[in-house]
Amino acid sequence: MAKMNAFYAQSGGVTAVINTSACAVIETARKHKDKIGKVYAGRDGIIGALTEDLIDTSKEPASNIAGLRYTPGGAFGSCRYKLKSLEESRAQYERLIEVFKAHNIGYFFYNGGGDSADTCLKVSQLSEQMGYPIVCVHVPKTVDNDLPITDCCPGFGSVAKYVATSIREAGYDVASMAKTSTRVFVLEVMGRHAGWITAACGLASEKEGEPPHILLFPEITFDEDKFLARVEETIKNYGYCVIGVSEGLRNKDGQFLSESGMRDAFGHAQLGGVAPIIANLVRERLKLKYHWAVADYLQRAARHIASKTDVAQAYAVGKAAVELALKGKNAVMPTIVRKSNRPYKWSIGVADLKDVANREKMMPRDYITADGFHITAKCRAYLSPLIQGEDYPPYKNGLPVYTRLKNVPVPKKLKTEFEV
Amino acid sequence: MAKMNAFYAQSGGVTAVINTSACAVIETARKHKDKIGKVYAGRDGIIGALTEDLIDTSKEPASNIAGLRYTPGGAFGSCRYKLKSLEESRAQYERLIEVFKAHNIGYFFYNGGGDSADTCLKVSQLSEQMGYPIVCVHVPKTVDNDLPITDCCPGFGSVAKYVATSIREAGYDVASMAKTSTRVFVLEVMGRHAGWITAACGLASEKEGEPPHILLFPEITFDEDKFLARVEETIKNYGYCVIGVSEGLRNKDGQFLSESGMRDAFGHAQLGGVAPIIANLVRERLKLKYHWAVADYLQRAARHIASKTDVAQAYAVGKAAVELALKGKNAVMPTIVRKSNRPYKWSIGVADLKDVANREKMMPRDYITADGFHITAKCRAYLSPLIQGEDYPPYKNGLPVYTRLKNVPVPKKLKTEFEV
Numbered sequence: 001m002a003k004m005n006a007f008y009a010q011s012g013g014v015t016a017v018i019n020t021s022a023c024a025v026i027e028t029a030r031k032h033k034d035k036i037g038k039v040y041a042g043r044d045g046i047i048g049a050l051t052e053d054l055i056d057t058s059k060e061p062a063s064n065i066a067g068l069r070y071t072p073g074g075a076f077g078s079c080r081y082k083l084k085s086l087e088e089s090r091a092q093y094e095r096l097i098e099v100f101k102a103h104n105i106g107y108f109f110y111n112g113g114g115d116s117a118d119t120c121l122k123v124s125q126l127s128e129q130m131g132y133p134i135v136c137v138h139v140p141k142t143v144d145n146d147l148p149i150t151d152c153c154p155g156f157g158s159v160a161k162y163v164a165t166s167i168r169e170a171g172y173d174v175a176s177m178a179k180t181s182t183r184v185f186v187l188e189v190m191g192r193h194a195g196w197i198t199a200a201c202g203l204a205s206e207k208e209g210e211p212p213h214i215l216l217f218p219e220i221t222f223d224e225d226k227f228l229a230r231v232e233e234t235i236k237n238y239g240y241c242v243i244g245v246s247e248g249l250r251n252k253d254g255q256f257l258s259e260s261g262m263r264d265a266f267g268h269a270q271l272g273g274v275a276p277i278i279a280n281l282v283r284e285r286l287k288l289k290y291h292w293a294v295a296d297y298l299q300r301a302a303r304h305i306a307s308k309t310d311v312a313q314a315y316a317v318g319k320a321a322v323e324l325a326l327k328g329k330n331a332v333m334p335t336i337v338r339k340s341n342r343p344y345k346w347s348i349g350v351a352d353l354k355d356v357a358n359r360e361k362m363m364p365r366d367y368i369t370a371d372g373f374h375i376t377a378k379c380r381a382y383l384s385p386l387i388q389g390e391d392y393p394p395y396k397n398g399l400p401v402y403t404r405l406k407n408v409p410v411p412k413k414l415k416t417e418f419e420v
Numbered sequence: 421m422a423k424m425n426a427f428y429a430q431s432g433g434v435t436a437v438i439n440t441s442a443c444a445v446i447e448t449a450r451k452h453k454d455k456i457g458k459v460y461a462g463r464d465g466i467i468g469a470l471t472e473d474l475i476d477t478s479k480e481p482a483s484n485i486a487g488l489r490y491t492p493g494g495a496f497g498s499c500r501y502k503l504k505s506l507e508e509s510r511a512q513y514e515r516l517i518e519v520f521k522a523h524n525i526g527y528f529f530y531n532g533g534g535d536s537a538d539t540c541l542k543v544s545q546l547s548e549q550m551g552y553p554i555v556c557v558h559v560p561k562t563v564d565n566d567l568p569i570t571d572c573c574p575g576f577g578s579v580a581k582y583v584a585t586s587i588r589e590a591g592y593d594v595a596s597m598a599k600t601s602t603r604v605f606v607l608e609v610m611g612r613h614a615g616w617i618t619a620a621c622g623l624a625s626e627k628e629g630e631p632p633h634i635l636l637f638p639e640i641t642f643d644e645d646k647f648l649a650r651v652e653e654t655i656k657n658y659g660y661c662v663i664g665v666s667e668g669l670r671n672k673d674g675q676f677l678s679e680s681g682m683r684d685a686f687g688h689a690q691l692g693g694v695a696p697i698i699a700n701l702v703r704e705r706l707k708l709k710y711h712w713a714v715a716d717y718l719q720r721a722a723r724h725i726a727s728k729t730d731v732a733q734a735y736a737v738g739k740a741a742v743e744l745a746l747k748g749k750n751a752v753m754p755t756i757v758r759k760s761n762r763p764y765k766w767s768i769g770v771a772d773l774k775d776v777a778n779r780e781k782m783m784p785r786d787y788i789t790a791d792g793f794h795i796t797a798k799c800r801a802y803l804s805p806l807i808q809g810e811d812y813p814p815y816k817n818g819l820p821v822y823t824r825l826k827n828v829p830v831p832k833k834l835k836t837e838f839e840v
Contacts, residue, residue, distance in 0.1 A: 014596045016589075044599035073592030079600040164819055169436075169721035172493030172822060176434045179464035180499040185717060204819060273696055275714075294695075296713035297605060301589035304725055307818065387818035398727065398807035399584055399624060402592060 003035055004106025006325075007049060008057075009042035010074040010141075011112030011119075015155030016162075016303040017314035018111060018141045019075045019403075023068035024318025025109050025139065026057050030065075035326055040103060040410055044077035046110075046119065050092060050418050052099050054410035067403030069315070070393040072303035075405050078112075081420065083119045086126060093126045095418050100127070100134055102413040107135050107325045111318075113142035113153075117333060118357035124331040137321040138333040138353055141314070143300045145196040148359040149351040150335035154317055155300070157310030157386035160200030162302040163189050163244070164387060166295065168204035171211030171242045174291070178240035184231060184282045185242045186292040187212075188275035190299060192248035195219050195363050197299070200383055201244030202375035211242030216278070218248030219363060220372040222257060228285050230373055235288065249274050304400050308389025313346070320348045344385035423455055424526025426745075428477075429462035429469060430561075431532030431539075434494040435575030436582075436723040437734035438531060438561045439823075442495060443488035444738025445529050445559065446477050450485075455746055460523060460830055464497035466530075466539065470512060470838050472519050474830035487823030489735070490813040492723035495825050498532075501840065503539045506546060513546045515838050521552050522833040527745045528554050531738075533562035533573075537753060538777035544751040557741040558753040558773055561734070563720045565616040568779040569771040570755035574737055575720070577730030577806035580620030582722040583609050583664070584807060586715065588624035591631030591662045594711070598660035604651060604702045605662045606712040607632075608695035610719060612668035615639050615783050617719070621664030622795035623803055631662030636698070638668030639783060640792035642677060648705050650793055655708070669694050724820050728809025733766070740768045764805030 008025050010018055022041075029036045041055040042048030048055070055076055057065070068075055083089045100108065110120040117138045124136035140147050145156035167187050174185040191197040195217035202215055213234040216222060234241040249257045258274040275292040282290050313336050320334035331353045339345035367379035375383075393400040428445050430438055442461075449456045461475040462468030468475070475496055477485070488495055503509045520528065530540040537558045544556035560567050565576035587607050594605040611617040615637035622635055633654040636642060654661040669677045678694040695712040702710050733756050740754035751773040759765035787799035795803075813820040 010596070014593055047599060071592065072589050073594075074596030077599055078596045080597070081600055161818055165724050166718045166722070168819060168822070169492050169723055170717040172491065173434055173717045173721040174493075176430070176494030176498045177500070179467060179497055180501055182717075187718075203817075206817070273693070273712075276693055276696075291716050292693075292714070293716035293718050294712070294714045295718065296711050297590040297593045297602075298586045298607075298713050298715065298718075301593040302586070303589055304585050309818075384817060389818065390812070390815060392810070392812070395810060397623075397626070397804060398581055398729075398809065399588060402588070 003037050005037040005104050006039045006107035006109060007042065007100060007105045008039055008109040009045045009049060009111065010076055010078040011045050011110060011116035012078060012080060013143065013300065014074040014078050015141055015143050015300050016072045016158040016306050017154055017311050019068040019071045019073070020311050020314035021111050021139050021141060021154060021318035022075060023065055024315040025322055026065050028319045028322040032322070032326060036107065037104065040105065041076040043407065045079035045081065046083070047079045047081055047420050049096050049099050050420050052412050052414050054103065055407045056410045059408040060405055064403055064405055070303060071402040072301040075403070076407065082115050083122065086122055093122060094130070096123055097127050097130050097132055097134070099414065101132050103410065105134065109137055109139055109321050111139040111141050113144065114147060114358060114360060117147070117353055121331050121353035121357050135325045135328065135330045137325050137329070138356065139317050139321045140333055140335070143197065144191060144194060146194050146360045148356055148361045151338040151346065152336050152386055154310060154314035156196060157307035157313070158302065159190070159197055159299050160203070160383060161307040161387035162299050162305050163197055163201050163295065164203040165305055167201045167212050167242060167244055170293065171204065174240050174242055181289055182291045183235055183240050183288045184279065184290040186275045186279045186290065187244050188247055188273070188292070188294045189244060191218060191246050193218060193360065195246055198244055198246040199363060199367060199375045199379055203380065203383055203387065209238050212244045213238065213241050214243045214373050215375065216243065216245040216249050217368055217372065218246045218250065219368065221252050222249050224281065231282060231286060243278065245274055245278055247274055303393055303402070306391050307387045308391040309386055311391040316348055324350060341381050341385060344388060423457050425457040425524050426459045426527035426529060427462065427469060427520060427525045428459055428529040429465045429531065430494040430496055430498040431465050431530060431536035432498060432500060433563065433720065434498050435561055435563050435720050436492045436578040436726045437575055437731055439488040439491045439493070439495045440731050440734035441531050441559050441561060441574060441738035443485055444735040445742055446485050448739045448742040452742070452746060456527065457524070460525065461496040463827065465499035465501065466503070467499045467501055467840050469516050469519050470840050472832050472834050474523065475827045476830045479828040480825055484823055484825055490723060491822040492721040495823070496827065502535050503542065506542055513542060516543055517547050517550050517552055517554070519834065520554055523830065526554060528556040529559055529741050530556070531559040531561050533564065534567060534778060534780060537567070537773055541751050541773035541777050555745045555748065555750045557745050557749070558776065559737050559741045560753055560755070563617065564611060564614060566614050566780045566782070568776055568781045571758040571766065572756050572806055574730060574734035576616060577727035577733070578722065579610070579617055579719050580623070580803060581727040581807035582719050582725050583617055583621050583715065584623040585725055587621045587632050587662060587664055590713065591624065594660050594662055601709055602711045603655055603660050603708045604699065604710040606695045606699045606710065607664050608667055608693070608714045609664060611638060611666050613638060613780065615666050618664055618666040619783060619787060619795045619799055620803055623800065623807065629658050632664045633658065633661050634663045634793050635795065636663065636665040636669050637788055637792065638666045638670065639788065642669050642671050644701065651702060651706060663698065665694055665698055667694055723813055726811050727807045728811040729806055731811040736768055744770060761801050761805060764808060
């Protein structure tokens with residue numbers, strides 16, 4: 001293949017380490033200047049490709065690219081913009097290929113979750129049909145940990161470490177206050193469809209009685225009476241109760257609890273926030289004093305407490321993506337392959353995108369205890385390696401030093417605009 | 421003074437470093453075994469003294485005590501239990517002295533905020549009147565940073581570092597998503613009466629345009645229209661808007677916004693959570709997509725990102741408290757004295773408790789910009805040194821290792837029970 005440029009874009013919700021993968025893609029491409037010209041990034045994800053708003057990463061000094069390794073969020077911007085089937089979104093796919101052709105782009109690296117794996121596959125297929133074959137490699141990323149085939153997803157390990165650390169710390173706080181003040185603490189975490197992040201909270205509890213005492217998973221229908229009975233039992237045994245709850249907790253009608261009726265003074269539904277609902281329930285029914293926290297973006301942006309394992313894996317998949325592309329592997333995704341648990345060993349594998357796209361990996365039922373309120377030893381054995389090691393960012397003035405890129409635009413070549 | 425035992429108790433809301441002060445008190449006392457016998461701690465704070473539920477810290481190995489340096493929360497339990505004036509609470513004060521006498525306690529170290537400084541002073545006064553003089557030293561602690569005389573309060577610097585780091589990180593996240601998704605992010609932080617923690621969020625913004633863009637202080641009456649106009653302007657200039665809001669934000673009627681009308685499906689007032697109210701307002705009035713987070717206990721328990729300066733000061737006041745007591749200084753509190761800003765230099769001073777008790781240090785108006793939405797350079801110069809340096813806890817299995825003490829009770833000597 002003649003020397004061609006590469007395109008890289010970030011997709012969907014960002015993570016503490018998606019930029020680590022970006023760093024790896026760019027640093028690895030820079031080592032192969034004989035084969036890869038420039039790496040262009042999409043400003044605000046795939047939208048940047050559709051609107052021909054490309055960023056020339058070659059204008060960034062090596063120190064800026066190295067800084068991405070430590071920087072949370074998406075350095076080029078990400079987007080929630082789903083390309084549908086080839087039939088429904090043909091104009092979008094054709095536009096992508098038109099832009100790639102205009103900028104001599106022969107490699108497409110798409111850094112995202114399930115939807116972007118699907119897009120990546122379709123770009124590969126259509127580009128072939130259109131006589132401009134592009135090597136398409138998906139770089140896995142999602143805090144939801146729900147991509148198939150890969151043992152885990154870069155981004156998840158760092159959220160997992162953050163929530164486990166945070167709920168452990170809050171547990172020490174609540175334990176101190178329980179005699180005269182707060183008895184129940186509720187931490188709400190992400191994961192609308194799968195309980196991986198909720199499960200990670202459970203890692204903080206290593207011995208009988210250690211918080212969190214109760215986990216509320218999106219996989220387990222919320223049973224108010226059973227839950228309240230467990231809270232009472234926990235208070236009786238330990239004097240306090242720490243609860244981790246998924247934002248995706250549902251009642252028996254399949255409705256999200258967070259949408260089950262909290263209204264403001266004007267009668268508007270209040271969106272988001274299952275933690276206050278659980279906390280209010282504890283107050284109304286058990287008359288216990290509570291506190292609650294909603295970690296929201298703090299959890300997926302918490303680069304200051306990233307998992308070293310996660311950072312290494314995020315870098316490894318970015319590097320592998322470029323190496324796979326250089327070998328002409330098309331419509332693939334590098335994966336994390338677990339070789340052993342203790343000691344934890346992993347390597348990089350390869351999955352065909354047709355096996356990845358549009359498939360979600362749910363949490364196995366046997367990762368949740370029979371009563372539905374905690375994780376099993378099997379779950380712990382799976383999760384524990386993913387939070388191992390610290391990878392602190394540099395600090396200045398007492399705060400982490402994160403990188404803001406120059407994000408210099410590539411001059412446009414096409415005469416047509418494209419509406420997104 | 422003959423060799424006597426010491427009593428130590430933790431009071432009010434705990435912090436990431438109150439145990440660091442406990443560690444210092446115990447380690448320093450252990451170095452003066454000629455003068456101080458045992459250090460007894462109050463289980464659940466002063467309640468432990470009233471109920472004669474004392475903990476014998478001499479039963480803890482040195483490694484456990486050293487571990488306190490890294491452990492958030494209150495290792496002996498804290499409480500929200502306010503002793504009032506001598507007239508109103510005379511029975512309590514007399515009981516304290518009765519318990520101290522029974523256990524040969526000659527030193528009283530009380531680790532807390534303004535209320536406990538007042539209690540400490542009264543114990544000193546009454547013990548003298550009752551002919552059993554106790555040397556009383558208050559050890560300052562409060563995330564609210566509102567004690568007078570001392571330049572800052574141990575506990576505050578670590579919360580400040582946590583909120584500034586967290587809002588910076590979330591800012592990187594929101595910036596990535598703003599094109600197609602979240603435009604506005606709201607982080608709620610503690611500080612019901614004074615805006616010190618809200619102000620600390622502002623440290624994350626070091627250059628024009630960097631988040632947080634708007635801070636909502638408890639000192640500044642919330643003006644909905646002015647606020648929304650500022651959000652719109654920020655979105656226009658930067659594409660997104662990050663907001664730090666104090667839990668103590670009030671409307672023009674002096675009412676907490678968090679209590680201004682959010683109701684659940686049953687019409688019950690929902691307590692707590694000004695962030696969702698601000699976020700809802702942005703959605704209703706500006707039709708912008710938002711996310712919000714409530715850090716709650718996570719912020720004051722976040723030992724994993726404690727400020728090294730704060731840890732050093734928390735240790736120093738604990739150590740100084742014992743040294744002051746050994747010199748016979750009574751009814752005093754060690755303080756932090758700022759010697760210079762750049763480089764930051766500090767030393768330990770001494771304040772008389774009569775000058776400390778029942779006085780709150782509010783944030784000066786000139787620490788807040790004229791428009792009321794951010795911090796001034798003067799505020800930054802004050803705050804910045806307090807978050808300098810990292811002091812990471814040890815890790816095991818990917819999580820911080822915190823210490824749980826044995827908390828062995830001291831056999832009771834009194835025949836009377838005391839109801840609290």
